[in-house]
Amino acid sequence: MDVINPATGERADTIEAHTESDVEAALERASAAFETWQDEPIRKREELLAAAGDVLRENKREYAETMTREMGKPISQAIAEVEKCAWVCDHYAEHGSAYLEADSHASPPGSDVKTVYDPLGPILAVMPWNFPFWQVFRFAAPHLTSGNVGLLKHASNVPGCAQAIEEVFRQAGYPDGVFQSLLIPSDLVDDIIEDERVKAATVTGSGPAGRAVASTAGDQLKKSVLELGGSDPFIILDDADIDDAAETGAWARNQNGGQSCIAGKRFLVHTDVYDEFLERFVDEIESLTVGDPTDEATDIGPQARADLMDDLHEQVEASVEAGADVLTGGEPMDRKGAYYPPTVLTDIPEGCPADSEETFGPVAAVYELDDEAAIVAKATDTEFGLGASIWTTDRERGRRLAREIDAGCVYVNQLVKSDPRVPFGGVKASGYGRELAREGMLEFVNRKTVWVE
Known part of the structure; x- marks a missing residue:
């Protein structure tokens, strides 16, 4: 080997x-x-x-x-x-x-x-x-x-x-x-x-x-x-703490180079806070340091294999061809190694790879949705059901919506993670x-x- x-x-x-x-x-x-x-x-x-x-x-x-x-x-x-x-x-x-x-x-x-x-x-x-x-x-x-x-x-x-x-x-x-x-x-x-x-x-x-x-x-x-696998929804409601949600969301999508089943992948944002969240989210993502993984200051290293990076980029390209917009990233980095930059896509067409497939790398798909019902519908409109993250200052609202999400675990005001003290696993695919x-x-x-x- x-x-x-x-x-x-x-x-x-x-x-x-x-x-x-x-x-x-x-x-x-x-x-x-x-x-x-x-x-x-x-x-x-x-x-x-x-x-x-x-x-x-x-x-x-x-x-x-x-x-x-x-x-x-x-x-x-x-x-x-x-x-x-x-x-x-x-x-x-x-x-x-x-x-x-x-x-x-x-x-x-x-x-x-x-x-x-x-x-x-x-x-x-x-x-x-x-x-x-x-x-x-x-x-x-x-x-x-x-x-x-x-x-x-x-x-x-x-x-x-x-x-x-x-x-x-x-x-x-x-x-x-x-x-x-x-x-x-x-x-x-x-x-x-x-x-x-x-x-x-x-x-x-x-x-x-x-x-x-x-x-x-x-x-x-x-x-x-x-x-x-998973295509976890990261839900930002209209009463969310936007700074906290954007900072945590950027890390939830990009830690381990985005190569995580439970990474936040589809960011479902209430229209009332969409612009504010998106601006803060992109700022947070662009502040992450991509570089030598042996350097303590590096946030994002290379993808694990060159072929995996190529597969990820094909998903991005197909999504853009279908109509998605790239706000940041979107191309392999011009350097030695399998480096792909943190990427944010918006205006995601239904059925394109960023919408329907698991993107196993630092690619975030951000959606603007009109109300709570539309957010829940989009969150569960996937073959996957591993985890979900809900952001709201109303904890009772978070508890209520958590019961409506078809996933193995739902975290309110926290990124999805596995912890020895609590059961972990998924449903559906x-x-x-x-x-x-x-x-x-x-x-x-x-x-x-x-x-x-």
């Missing part, structure tokens, strides 16, 4: 991929590890997870530099990502046993009925490049702690991250085989899911990847959880199932009823 630094376009490293025999050996190790790991006391598993958090903190600069080199994340954001991974380890180290506590049920006198939560076994996690540490740890922290073992098939452009994550668990003291990274092409995924030793699968990534995994898992009657909190931890367990008379 060649590692291409997207900031330079040059090869930074070559890492040897695993063979089919390597995969077979890994599956055998995972199966053997589960037999003993599932019987480890929960407190022991929590202690090891806390140790993993310590390893992350101790080596955060090294891990951040690996991310920056492989997929272009600005170094300050990469460090913050490693720190967030340590946080999710802390969270499940503290709360894992409580989340797995058996639930009691009403029962006849003299009987005791509970639901207990037993692990399933080896779980395959197919993970993306955009948050190459966080996406993995929000899977691994709860599910290793519940007694499962993990097999990671990471994106092919971040093999160094995959190796580093496996090393985190090794340094923390996890037994051999409890967490393994498989450096393999996507065409081996189906065979792994079909293997009887693998009990479930989870995917964070594109719609096609999710559908492929879900189809194979479904054919094998195996549990799956999908966190897929954005997937199914939940990650994080107790709900996420219970996705890959046998919810076993135990009736004792």
Whole structure:
């Protein structure tokens, strides 16, 4: 696997991929590890997870530099990502046993009925490049702690991250085989899911990847959880704090180079504040620093791969040809590397790529809408349903509208984010199932009823 630094376009490293025999050996190790790991006391598993958090903190600069080199994340954001991974380890180290506590049920006198939560076994996690540490740890922290073992098939452009994550668990003291990274092409995924030793699968990534995994898992009657794409509405109502909404909105669209499923993508603005918001929004976006991702002052680095930047630009060009206006950005930057500038489109025609597709990069589509009803209709007029953000000074109004938005999570006066303390996931083409909190931890367990008379 060649590692291409997207900031330079040059090869930074070559890492040897695993063979089919390597995969077979890994599956055998995972199966053997589960037999003993599932019987480890929960407190022991929590202690090891806390140790993993310590390893992350101790080596955060090294891990951040690996991310920056492989997929272009600005170094300050990469460090913050490693720190967030340590946080999710802390969270499940503290709360894992409580989340797995058996639930009691009403029962006849003299009987005791509970639901207990037993692990399933080896779980395959197919993970993306955009948050190459966080996406993995929000899977691994709860599910290793519940007694499962993990097999990671990471994106092919971040093999160094995959190796580093496996090393985190090794340094923390996890037994051999409890967490393994498989450096393999996507065409081996189906065979792994079909293997009887693998009990479930989870995917964070594109719609096609999710559908492929879900189809194979479904054919094998195996549990799956999908966190897929999004085209999140960022709603600015007529009573919003415009300065706050514009500042947060600019960051919600452009952090991580705009390469986020939960980034604010479609900005739906009430006509009464449209001009004011748009002016402030463009000012905020144009103030962001695009540059060398190893520089602490950089806000936006390169896109993760040159081909992804080309795809994004094709979406912009097609939208402009359909009638959209470019207020800022809109062309690849004239410099070495896969750099695309923060871009704002207005007067978005219905059905053009910026309107109907997920734009996975720093491109904001801004709409002017007449009233609350039109905003809600536009917010839900999408195949996606991952997140939404609503801006209003009337919190009760925000709560009411949140119930009308067809999405897995809605944030009022805050950007959409994943947090270890609350469930995260989507509906419609954005997937199914939940990650994080107790709900996420219970996705890959046998919810076993135990009736004792």
